[in-house]
Structure formats: C-alpha cells, structure tokens
Amino acid sequence: MTYDLYIGDRSFSSWSLRGWLMFDKFAIPVRPHMIGLYSGTMAQDMAPLAPARLVPAMRTPEGTVVGESLAMAETLAERHPDAGLWPADPAQRATARWLCAEMVGGFSALRSDCPMQLLRRYQGFQPSDKVLADLARIETLWDHARTISGAKTGWLFGAYSLADVFYTPVAARILGYGLPVSDAAKSYCETLVGDDSVYRWCTEGAQVSYDPEPYRLELPSTPFLTSAH
Secondary structure, eight states: OOEEEEEOOTTTOHHHHHHHHHHHTTTOOEEEEEOOTTTTOHHHHHGGGTTOOSSSEEEOTTSOEEESHHHHHHHHHHHOTTSOSSOSSHHHHHHHHHHHHHHHHOOHHHHHHSOOOSSEEESSOOOOHHHHHHHHHHHHHHHHHHHHHOOOSSSTTSSOOHHHHHHHHHHHHHHHTTOOOOHHHHHHHHHHHTSHHHHHHHHHHHTSOOSSOTTOOSSOEEESSOTTO
C-alpha cells in the first residue's frame, strides 16, 4: 500500500528532503505531491490536508494525515518495524532519537543564515559566531553518536538510520556555504549528500529554474553536485 507525501521545491525545502528520504531510503512505497512554496499556491495546495499547514505532510494508505517530520518518522517506524528506520540497539536508538529531536528544535542560526540550497557551493561565506556555535554543537552530537555506535566513518550508527535522514540538510548547508568543520565532519557531510537517493533528489531539483533564484549570493561558487556520480 502506498503513502501520499506532500513536499515543496526540491532545491530549497530541507524538511521536504527529510520527509522524502524516510520513504526512499527504507523502500516504503510513496506517491509524492508537489506543494507550491514559491508559486503562491501553498495554502490552497495544503487545504485538503488541514490542519496540517507545512511540508512535508503525509497521508497513510488508510487516509490518516500526519504532519511534522518527527511525527512522520515515528509513525513510519511504528508501522514498518522491520525496515530499520531506527537503530536496533536500544542505546543507539535512544541516541538517534535525541539527535533528531535536537535537530528539529535547534540550530536556529544555521537555519536562518544558511538556508538550504542544492544548486551551488559557495566560496568566501563568512559565518557568524552563532553559526559557528551551532556547528560546534553539531560536531559534538555527531562525535557522541559515533562513541555510542562505534562507527568511525560512514553512517552515524553503522547502518543508515533516521539520524542520517535528519542531518542530510544540515550537511547540505555545511557544504553549500563552505562552512568550517573538521575533516571527519566534512567527510560525513560528503557521504550524506553523495548518497544515490540524495543525488537523484538534487538532480530533479536542478531541472527547475527560478527567476530570481531563492537565496542566491553574490559569491564565487561551483555546482552543488559533484562529478562523483
């Protein structure tokens, strides 16, 4: 049975990317629907999902509407216990939930100063002290996850999990604005955005043109997608 997923523009909607990855990476059947974030039709497009008012939102095969990414994640994990959305180990699972919850409620400076955009990698962006503080906290959490899981490289908990889903747009911000992080953190960011599912998402987003382009900076840049694929 197939879920309906309502998402915004692929190049700019960080929450939509999280919502889509929950389905694509864990092979849960889904039918995406585009909401007009930049066309002025968002309220109209979301009306059938009321009281949900933001993307992503999903409708279960039985017709239940679920908004908010963390609620969607827990619902899918509950309904698909064998899909491996959360780590199997209790300590790792609890830590992964913690990381996702802090991501949902935190890092306001990074969100505000560095909106996700999957078109360019800027050079010369100067992050504020508050953004640097957010980056330090993110690295602390990633290091803690690896201490708990024992995974030195790759996914935070060894196998891909919702923690990797929730931090993929964070990684896109770090790489997209050339933000200063450790070599280990940068390697993890490249692993996240270089994933085949994310690459396909970025490729589809890049096919849409915008005038003006949201969040465009007058800085030197290279294409966001690398030639790795």
